[in-house]
Amino acid sequence: MAFLSDSADDSRLIASGLGGDVRDYVDLLKPRVMSLVVFTALVGLVMAPGDIHPVLAAVAILCIAVGAGASGALNMWFDADIDARMGRTAARPIPSGRVPRDHALAFGTVLAIGSVSVLGIAVNWASAAFLAFTILFYVIVYTMLLKRWTPQNIVIGGAAGAFPPMIGWMAVTGSVSIESFVLFLIIFLWTPPHFWALALLKSDDYARAGVPMLPIVKGAAATRTQIVAYSALTALAGVLPFVLGFAGIGYGAIAIVTGLGFVAMAMRVYRDPGGDAARRACRNLFGYSILYLLLLYAVLLAEHGLNVPMGVHL
Amino acid sequence: MTGTADSGVRLTPEQAKRRRARSIAIAVVLAALVLLFYAVTIVKLGPSVLDRPL
Numbered sequence: 141m142a143f144l145s146d147s148a149d150d151s152r153l154i155a156s157g158l159g160g161d162v163r164d165y166v167d168l169l170k171p172r173v174m175s176l177v178v179f180t181a182l183v184g185l186v187m188a189p190g191d192i193h194p195v196l197a198a199v200a201i202l203c204i205a206v207g208a209g210a211s212g213a214l215n216m217w218f219d220a221d222i223d224a225r226m227g228r229t230a231a232r233p234i235p236s237g238r239v240p241r242d243h244a245l246a247f248g249t250v251l252a253i254g255s256v257s258v259l260g261i262a263v264n265w266a267s268a269a270f271l272a273f274t275i276l277f278y279v280i281v282y283t284m285l286l287k288r289w290t291p292q293n294i295v296i297g298g299a300a301g302a303f304p305p306m307i308g309w310m311a312v313t314g315s316v317s318i319e320s321f322v323l324f325l326i327i328f329l330w331t332p333p334h335f336w337a338l339a340l341l342k343s344d345d346y347a348r349a350g351v352p353m354l355p356i357v358k359g360a361a362a363t364r365t366q367i368v369a370y371s372a373l374t375a376l377a378g379v380l381p382f383v384l385g386f387a388g389i390g391y392g393a394i395a396i397v398t399g400l401g402f403v404a405m406a407m408r409v410y411r412d413p414g415g416d417a418a419r420r421a422c423r424n425l426f427g428y429s430i431l432y433l434l435l436l437y438a439v440l441l442a443e444h445g446l447n448v449p450m451g452v453h454l
Numbered sequence: 455m456t457g458t459a460d461s462g463v464r465l466t467p468e469q470a471k472r473r474r475a476r477s478i479a480i481a482v483v484l485a486a487l488v489l490l491f492y493a494v495t496i497v498k499l500g501p502s503v504l505d506r507p508l
Binding site for chain 2: 159160161162165193195196199202258261262
């Protein structure tokens with residue numbers, strides 16, 4: 141804990157060793173990431189064929205949310221040295237000295253084991269195994285290996301953030317399907333342009349922390365090209381639910397229009413107007429990408445709730 | 455340890471307040487888990503929760 145003991149006085153160390161406020165432990169769960177996980181998992185669960193008791197559905201969503209939170213806590217435990225060097229993350233509970241690292245490790249481990257166990261006992265062991273795999277993938281494959289090693293870190297590691305709708309689907313059916321894979325694919329392809337837009341804005345931060353993000357390793361120009369490529373793939377994947385017949389024509393129209401908007405936003409980043417305009421283009425793409433994903437999933441949810449006709453009916 | 459001995463950690467009022475808040479949070483979570491397991495048991499087993507060989 142050199143990053144902590146270097147700068148902390150005795151009283152801060154004692155305070156840290158005694159643990160932080162409840163709010164600090166909630167922050168370890170990365171609540172904003174968790175809210176997206178809950179929403180996408182809910183869509184997967186609601187769209188899955190078959191029935192699940194509402195109480196068990198709520199338990200499934202709770203377990204997926206807690207599993208995601210556990211991943212966040214374990215990520216902060218391992219990445220505390222990186223977080224301390226980045227302006228965006230320096231105020232997190234561990235680098236700021238409010239929560240000791242071993243607390244975060246214990247907190248995350250208990251929540252991970254608890255969420256997987258309860259999901260298995262209450263719902264089914266297939267979805268529990270998938271949740272366990274997702275947590276391990278995020279913590280070991282992404283956090284411990286990819287993040288510090290390759291500029292493709294968020295491409296491969298992004299899979300962990302894309303699994304929740306598949307877990308929600310599995311909670312109902314006990315298996316995966318092409319539909320749940322498409323729900324995964326949309327988020328998987330969406331993740332790189334979403335994060336690289338942020339990485340372009342914060343590349344100094346990442347460089348200082350020694351994280352090999354694409355803009356640092358391959359340069360901003362290569363990153364912009366990849367952003368356009370992945371944005372186009374995301375827009376195509378976004379239309380798949382309609383093409384494959386598990387979304388209605390309303391969804392299809394919205395996916396096409398907003399997908400074109402996604403690519404247009406990416407093209408603005410690609411053209412690189414320079415200075416403040418370039419930063420604004422990145423910020424706009426980052427914000428738009430969040431709205432895009434939320435909108436597509438919200439429409440899927442609404443169409444399913446309203447029982448609108450699915451697929452192409454010519 | 456808040457005894458009279460000089461050795462050991464003495465909590466400041468702020469630290470004691472934080473510890474109390476954490477303890478309450480853990481109690482609330484445990485109570486919620488009790489309710490959760492009760493609800494899951496009823497949903498999964500229903501009336502047959504009592505229908506088992508002795």
